[in-house]
Amino acid sequence: MRRKIFRILSVFLTALMIIFISACSGTKNTDETKGTKGTETKETEGTKETPAPEIRTLSVLCMSGRSAHYPEHSLENIDDYIVYQAFEEALTERGLALEYEMIPPDQYRTSLQTKLASGTKLPDLVSFEFTSDDRTVLQYGKNGLIIDVKAAVDQYDDDGSIFAYWDATNPQAKGMLTTEDGKIYWFPYIYRLGLLDENGKDMGDRSGGSFQASIRKDWLDAVGIEYSMFMTPDELFDALLAFNTQDANGNGLNDEVITVGIGSFNNGIANGFGLTSRMVAILEGMPEVQCQWYAPGIKDYIAFMQKLYNHGLYNTASLGEGVNQQLLIENKSSLSYTYAAGIEEEKITNVDAEYAPIIVDNDAGADGFYYDGAATFGLVGMWSISKDCDDVEAAVDLYDYFFTDEFMYLAGAGIEGETYEFDEFGGIVKLFTNDDVANGEKNVPLFYYLTMNALPHLHRMNNTFESTLAEAKKASILKSEMVKFIITNDMNYIHQPEVQPLAMATDQELEKLQEIETILDTYSSELLTGLILGEKSLEDFDTYIAEMQDLGLDDYIAIYQDRYDRFLAANQ
Secondary structure, three states, rough: HHHHHHHHHHHHHHHHHHHHHHOOOOOOHHHOOOOOOOOEEEEOOOOEOOOOOEEEEEEEEEOOOOOOOOOOHHHHHHOHHEEEEEEEEHHOOOOEEEEEEEEEEHHHHHHHHHHHOOOOOOEEEEEEEOOOOHHHHHHHHHOOOOOOOHEEEEEEOOOOOHHHHHHHHHHOOOHHHHOOOOOOOEEEEOOOOOOOOOOOOEOOOOOOOOOOEEHHHHHHHHHHOOOOOOEEEEEEHHHHHHHHHOOOOOOOOOOEEOOOOOOOOOOOOOOHOOOOOOOOOOOOOOOOEEEHHOOHHHHHHHHHHHHHOOOOOOOHHHHHOOOOHHHHOOOOOOEEEEEEEHOOOOOOOOOOOOEEEEEEEEOOOOOEEEEOOOOOOOOEEEEEEEEOOOHHHHHHHHHHHHHHHHHHHHHHHOOOOOEEEEOOOOOOEOOOOOHHHHHHOOOOOOOOOEEEEEEEHHHHHHHHEEHHHHHHOHHHHHHHHHHHHHOOOOOOOOEEEEOOOOOOOHHHHHHHHHHHHHHHHHHHHHHHHHHOOOOOOOHHHHHHHHHHHHHHHHHHHHHHHHHHHHHHHHOO
16 A cells, blocks of 8 residues: 555656646746746846846854764865755755854754743754754744744745645655644655665665664674574574674683663564564554553563573673673674664774674564564654744745755755766666765765755655665675565565654643653663563562553553544544
């Protein structure tokens, strides 16, 4: 059904492009005319000349760089980037210009909060990316510090193209962003992770989860165990025990341990017992939310993790911040849970390490296993119009440009022929390298230095499977192979979106969440850790659940369910 919907959307988008191309050859070009209101056409010697539109300048409050994400890129030198020059030209054609109030990333959260609390004049546009959660920004909206962008779009987007683009590219967006009183307080970053196979066929709506459990494949070879994408908990235990007892890293010590968190369910092992990464989570196609503390597999999962700890396969040092990465560098990490592309195998000293992704499942790949994956249609980030914006129409015109395929390619890929090209299947082939990005070179797209921290970004571009493999690290290559296997073999798995499809919380729900959420999260984490380390007994499990209920667990679940029900109703 989901693929059928996507095919319908694809036909719809194709039709829109045909209409757009036809319009370009006619009398009106929407993209070119937007932003030129107030100008007049005059005749000179029998010909009509259209004067350049009056430039309307908007100020943007944002971080000066993307901190740990891309530390070499800063907005302080954006004029040197060839793609930014093209971006400025596109804005000028629409009668727009941007000025940035840039604040260092480590100071941005505090500075933003101070500005919002002080009552001083705010820049026209405010970026909340990497700094604030939905609840906080909703409160800014309710306090009148940022405006209802839905009302602004309804007033100034004459052809309705912004929300039409949302509906075509992310049908869930409005249902997730609209408040109980019908307002929307920010524009999101919209993405769809597309992947084409070597024949140019769309491999489905997902390209796998951002985080993935990965095991040392070279150690499996060393202890005589054949690598498989799917492992039962017993098979995983046997492999991890063999690593430890047979000294897989060859240092003469039994110090090969897993480096995953145990204070939450987000570790790549819990899903093998029918659990998902969050304490309360939504599963695709399921009408009811799932609480892991009530799930049938919770006790079996805890018992399994206890067994790992009791056999010396989990080092409590891993509870310390940054220790997991250090254990990986020291060549002691047998199982990791992180971005597959983020496993820096080359940092392991004097070892040709190789991590490979696995899915832990009781049936070892049979129908019905859980896999924590990326959302089919996702939206993250928050970019708002402040109460002090003097030209809301100009702001809407700006966002009207952002929600176009033209800007999507410019922001995510750059300039065709200079920073990217299309392969024979229509997939993106980058002409810049990962080293260019890391070294702060000026030939990379807006995504690496401007969008995401200052402005919203779109990602709906397809990548070909083969070109993805060409750039990937070893762990990423194997993960891509795994995703391809799952999709091409029509594996029947239950999908947990990373972006929870929930309606905006009501004031009453927000108040209740503020009262109980942090307390519940803390209790859940401490309880889970204590049970696994044997500091608490499974025999007292019912007592612990009763204590969580007293703290508001059932109310917490009910809020999630009500928000999910409203979301489903809004998107029918």
